[in-house]
Amino acid sequence: MTAGGDSSSSSRGRGGSADFDLNLAPIIDCFTVLIAFLLASASFLSIGIFEAAIPTPSQASSGKDLNPTASLDVVATLQENGDIALTWSGAKAGSQRVIASDGKQSVEAFAATLASLKKEVPENTPGTLELRGSGRSTYTDLIQLIEASRSTFPSVALGGI
Amino acid sequence: MKPHTKSFLKRRHNSSGELALQITSMADIFTILLIFLLKGYATDAATVQPSAGMSIPAATGSAVMKEALKMEVTDSGISVEGVPVIQAANFAVSDSDQWSQLGAALAQSKKKQENIASKNTDVSVSSRITLIADGRAPWPLLKEALRVAAENGFTEPQLAVVKRGE
Numbered sequence: 001m002t003a004g005g006d007s008s009s010s011s012r013g014r015g016g017s018a019d020f021d022l023n024l025a026p027i028i029d030c031f032t033v034l035i036a037f038l039l040a041s042a043s044f045l046s047i048g049i050f051e052a053a054i055p056t057p058s059q060a061s062s063g064k065d066l067n068p069t070a071s072l073d074v075v076a077t078l079q080e081n082g083d084i085a086l087t088w089s090g091a092k093a094g095s096q097r098v099i100a101s102d103g104k105q106s107v108e109a110f111a112a113t114l115a116s117l118k119k120e121v122p123e124n125t126p127g128t129l130e131l132r133g134s135g136r137s138t139y140t141d142l143i144q145l146i147e148a149s150r151s152t153f154p155s156v157a158l159g160g161i
Numbered sequence: 162m163k164p165h166t167k168s169f170l171k172r173r174h175n176s177s178g179e180l181a182l183q184i185t186s187m188a189d190i191f192t193i194l195l196i197f198l199l200k201g202y203a204t205d206a207a208t209v210q211p212s213a214g215m216s217i218p219a220a221t222g223s224a225v226m227k228e229a230l231k232m233e234v235t236d237s238g239i240s241v242e243g244v245p246v247i248q249a250a251n252f253a254v255s256d257s258d259q260w261s262q263l264g265a266a267l268a269q270s271k272k273k274q275e276n277i278a279s280k281n282t283d284v285s286v287s288s289r290i291t292l293i294a295d296g297r298a299p300w301p302l303l304k305e306a307l308r309v310a311a312e313n314g315f316t317e318p319q320l321a322v323v324k325r326g327e
Binding site: 024025027028031032034035039041042045046047048049050051052053054056133135136137138139140141142143144146147150151158160161 | 304
């Protein structure tokens with residue numbers, strides 16, 4: 001590539017001519033290599049995360065002894081048939097089963113149950129959700145449930161570990 | 162930039178008939194591209210390069226990934242920081258003794274963190290671990306991997322997902 005290299009070298013020497021052309025060819029070469037390298041190493045997949053916790057036996061015992069009625073603790077256990085067994089304690093106690101639809105877990109019904117449960121306790125009641133998988137459940141199933149419960153239960157623990 | 166006063170034809174052909182390519186605008190484009198790519202490179206807090214053929218589930222409302230030890234679960238096994246530790250066939254671990262190898266790898270990573278933290282007060286030992294799993298990975302396999310991680314001090318898993326448009 002040439003970009004007025006000859007004229008620039010001659011005019012630079014004399015200093016009298018105002019027609020000065022910068023030789024851009026080596027700069028373009030460097031840029032091409034750099035851009036190719038950056039494009040090759042760029043990650044076009046945008047990865048996010050859901051934070052979870054693994055409750056240890058000491059945490060489980062110390063956390064609940066202080067004021068057991070101050071928080072709403074929900075345990076969601078995925079069943080082999082796709083149902084979700086919900087049990088809750090603390091500020092309110094009870095249980096419910098979210099029935100699967102077409103053999104798959106009903107994420108919408110799960111989210112609706114958690115939302116209605118949260119409405120039944122005072123507004124600022126802290127809540128924890130513990131998820132327990134089954135032998136048939138997958139990573140996608142867990143992620144779907146965490147995503148659905150995010151608005152009502154931001155703090156999620158993975159139980160049964 | 163110097164304003165171009167010459168005509169288009171004059172610019173492309175000098176008096177000797179030699180073709181001179183006008184690359185000033187190309188240099189401008191390349192500069193903008195380079196800045197854009199470098200900016201994207203610099204703002205990525207943490208990078209993840211999933212293995213080929215792996216399908217990470219997509220989700221909305223996920224948080225920004227924080228730098229942590231990476232544990233990848235695929236149908237062919239489990240790797241820690243890109244190093245294969247457990248071999249599996251279609252998510253089935255044939256030899257249960259391999260779990261101790263995962264424990265050893267995680268313990269080594271923890272020890273490395275502690276060594277760095279003891280020498281540099283700005284660095285703290287983290288209990289975070291990023292779990293990058295295939296969407297089809299069964300819960301029993303994940304549970305076992307997380308159990309071994311928790312035993313070695315990694316009690317705060319970050320579950321990786323592909324960000325879906327919100």
